[in-house]
Amino acid sequence: MSEGWFETTLARAQGGDEHAFGALYRLVQPGLLRYLNGIAIGAAEDVAADSWLEVVRALHGFTGDQPHFVAWVFTIARRKAIDRGRYEARRLTAPLDETDSYGLLEPDVADLAERGDATAQAIALVRSLPPNQAEVVLLRVVAGLEIDQVAQMLGKSNGAVRVLTHRGLRRLGAALEPRPVREEV
Amino acid sequence: MDRFDVLQDMNDQALAALESSAPLSDLVAALRAPGRPAELSGQAAAVAAFTARQEKAQHQEKTVTMEKLSNVRWLPSRVGTKLGAATAVAMLAFTGVAAAAVTGSLPAPIQSFVHAHLGAVTSGRPSVKTSTAPKSHAGSAPHAVSTPPSAGATSPAGAAGAAASTAGQCEAFMRHVGWHGTLPQAPVATSLQKAAAAAGMTVSEFCAPYLGHGKPTTTPWSHGGPGNNGGPASNGGPGNRGGRGNGASGGSNGPHGSGSTSSSSSTSSSSSSSSSTTTGHGHGHGTQSGGDSRSGNGDH
Numbered sequence: 513m514s515e516g517w518f519e520t521t522l523a524r525a526q527g528g529d530e531h532a533f534g535a536l537y538r539l540v541q542p543g544l545l546r547y548l549n550g551i552a553i554g555a556a557e558d559v560a561a562d563s564w565l566e567v568v569r570a571l572h573g574f575t576g577d578q579p580h581f582v583a584w585v586f587t588i589a590r591r592k593a594i595d596r597g598r599y600e601a602r603r604l605t606a607p608l609d610e611t612d613s614y615g616l617l618e619p620d621v622a623d624l625a626e627r628g629d630a631t632a633q634a635i636a637l638v639r640s641l642p643p644n645q646a647e648v649v650l651l652r653v654v655a656g657l658e659i660d661q662v663a664q665m666l667g668k669s670n671g672a673v674r675v676l677t678h679r680g681l682r683r684l685g686a687a688l689e690p691r692p693v694r695e696e697v
Numbered sequence: 698m699d700r701f702d703v704l705q706d707m708n709d710q711a712l713a714a715l716e717s718s719a720p721l722s723d724l725v726a727a728l729r730a731p732g733r734p735a736e737l738s739g740q741a742a743a744v745a746a747f748t749a750r751q752e753k754a755q756h757q758e759k760t761v762t763m764e765k766l767s768n769v770r771w772l773p774s775r776v777g778t779k780l781g782a783a784t785a786v787a788m789l790a791f792t793g794v795a796a797a798a799v800t801g802s803l804p805a806p807i808q809s810f811v812h813a814h815l816g817a818v819t820s821g822r823p824s825v826k827t828s829t830a831p832k833s834h835a836g837s838a839p840h841a842v843s844t845p846p847s848a849g850a851t852s853p854a855g856a857a858g859a860a861a862s863t864a865g866q867c868e869a870f871m872r873h874v875g876w877h878g879t880l881p882q883a884p885v886a887t888s889l890q891k892a893a894a895a896a897g898m899t900v901s902e903f904c905a906p907y908l909g910h911g912k913p914t915t916t917p918w919s920h921g922g923p924g925n926n927g928g929p930a931s932n933g934g935p936g937n938r939g940g941r942g943n944g945a946s947g948g949s950n951g952p953h954g955s956g957s958t959s960s961s962s963s964t965s966s967s968s969s970s971s972s973s974t975t976t977g978h979g980h981g982h983g984t985q986s987g988g989d990s991r992s993g994n995g996d997h
Contacts, residue, residue: 525747528751530744530747530748530751533743533744533747534740534743534744537737537740537743537744538732538737538740541732541736541737541739541740541743542730542731542732542733542736542737543729545736546728546736557739560739561739561742561743564739564743564746565743565746568743568746568747568750569750571747572754630723630726630727630730631727631728631730631733633727634724634727634728635728637724638724638728650728652712653716653725653728653729654728654729656729658709659709674712677712678711678712678715681712681715681716681721682715684720684721684724685715685718685720685721686720688720688721688723688724689720
């Protein structure tokens, strides 16, 4: 993307150009959906759709550059995901099978690897982290946000975000390192 | 790894280096991979929502604009309505006051004021002064022959304002008698009658200098009978209608049915006769030229 592309595209979208809005959508939507898949299992697409509706309503009032726009959209999506989680928590649900509560129906990393879906495999691996570490890693890696942006979004200090990010990456690295095969005597 | 090493790795560069390290580089690349078509499947719905939002915003903008325009259109209409209503109320009030002034129904100070400012103007209208038709019959109409008082003797203090006020009162008095055939009951009329009585004259005689600018004029209630050519009739109108002529109160001492002439009457009898045949009964049907003659109904 050339310099000034985002500003031009944003201005056109705010002026009503649907093609420009589509370009902004393609810019943010993949990372947004991956982020939501990491924190809102099973409702990522619904939350993303609600988030874009909110973006459409408030787009004319947005001012800022591309990192700020991405952070703005992700902030909207995070709030939508939290609302969705609260709504789901209030619902009276009865699991069909005890095995569902253990997450065995979620996509397995090995299965994803066999299908060649590296992105889905990576998301599944990040999801194995503690929730706060997984969210920080996704915001840092997938959305490409800076430490202070993540800290502002999560309501944490920059140092706390750094620690969470470091620990999460360390744990992912340890999980990806090949385990030494013990030779049986 | 001890705590010191962790803190050392917490800076952004260390994190970036960690992300690009061998075990995590593939993971980070997979997480940052370009969007797949499945991930962009919701683009059509999002763009449709965007388009619908734009159309709605444009519609609202047009609606707001039309509302503003309609408000602007209504503004002159509302102002015009208010102005029209205010004008109508003002006209009604003015006409009501004018009618009350003419009939002498206003309180004395207001009546004097109105006649002082408006009566002087209307006194110049010949049709108002003496054109009212008499209602009494010729045979029973009392006519008094009187001598008009001099203006200086009758006008109070000779002041111009007072003279104008008296002229207005006289005009209102005669107009009321001419229209209604009765004496006005307003205090101003009573005072006028008293003033005339004090001067030993009828009201018509008393008012003649004021209404005719020094010349005697006929009273509206007198008859322009065959015998009263060229002279103003005395105030016998009320008497010939209800038997309560003002011969006593107004100083009219003339015999009933006799024509009254004034000292300054100069019109010919022929003109008076001709006018008497054309005038009828009622308001404003009587004719008079220069206030010299008076004709009434039943004279022909």
